[in-house]
Amino acid sequence: MKFAVLVFPGSNCDIDCYKAIEDTVGEPVDYVWHTATDLSPYDCILVPGGFSYGDYLRCGAISRFAPVMKEVAKAAAEGKYVLGICNGFQILTEAGLLPGALRRNLSMKFRCHDTVLKVANNDTPFTKNYAAGEEIVIPIAHGEGNYYCDDETLARLQANNQIVFTYKDNPNGSVTDIAGICNEQGNVLGMMPHPERAVDALLGTDDGKRMFTSILNAWRDRHGAASVR
Template structure:
């Protein structure tokens, strides 16, 4: 399985994502610059956290126009796995690959600490190694993590089981305590907490590791099914 870690001007969690894949899974992983126009070689695309383009206009508002994002959209349509973390989540909402938007934290302060998340949906390629309702510890580091959408969108998120993670104790004012969501197909996930920073006990938690093992397991299951056919 091949992973791509996108790199925008201002990304600062790209190395964390790269190392999480390399150390946790041992699978091939590459940094891919924002000007890239071909992602066909990759099975999973990680859109990392940071401050792409300095967060000018809105977080992710400029990055969504980078050439690579057209390829991300194409990969999503093909059913490949896309994971946007923190600023990556913001970019995916700006690009229309996930519904809703991320606003300033209710406190108007940057938050950087561990957060307890509740697994709301463990039937996705990103969460199958968790138990539904399980509580995990994953750090947050954001100033604009307050998830918002209109009532119609929220109703769809609930009806389609697209709410993947919620906060056990809401740190930022997100509607319905939302910490992470998926698209309707379940192959695109965005989340504000940083699973790539929770893959080793030295970091304070290993609870993020199972997101990466879940992705690999989903890909292997799909790959083996394709070989059988």
């Protein structure tokens, strides 16, 4: 399995994502610049956190037009795995790959601390190594993590089981405590908390490690290969 970590001007979690892949699954991983026009060699695309293009206009609003995003949309349509974390989640909503939008935190302050998440849906390629309803500790670091969607979209998310993670103690005002959602096909996930910063107990929690092993196991299941723990 081969992973791509996208890099935009202003990305600052790309190295974290790269190291998380190296340390948790040991599969090939490359940095891919935002001007790239071919993602065909990759099985999973990580859209990392940071402040792409300085978060001008809106978070992710300029990145949405980067050449590589056409390839991300193509990869998603082909059923490849796409994981957007923090700014990456914002970019995926701006690009229309996930519904809704991320607004300023209700506190109007940047929030940076551990949060307790509930695994609301463990039947996705990103969460199959978690238990349904399990509580995990994953850090956040954002000023615009307040997930919003209209009532019709929320009803659709709930009906299709697209709400993947919820906050135990909502830190930003997200509607119905949403911390992460997937698309209807289940192969695109966006989340505000940072699993790549939670892959070693030395960091305070290693609860994010199973997200990356879940992705690898989902890919191996698809290709008839043995799973990893």
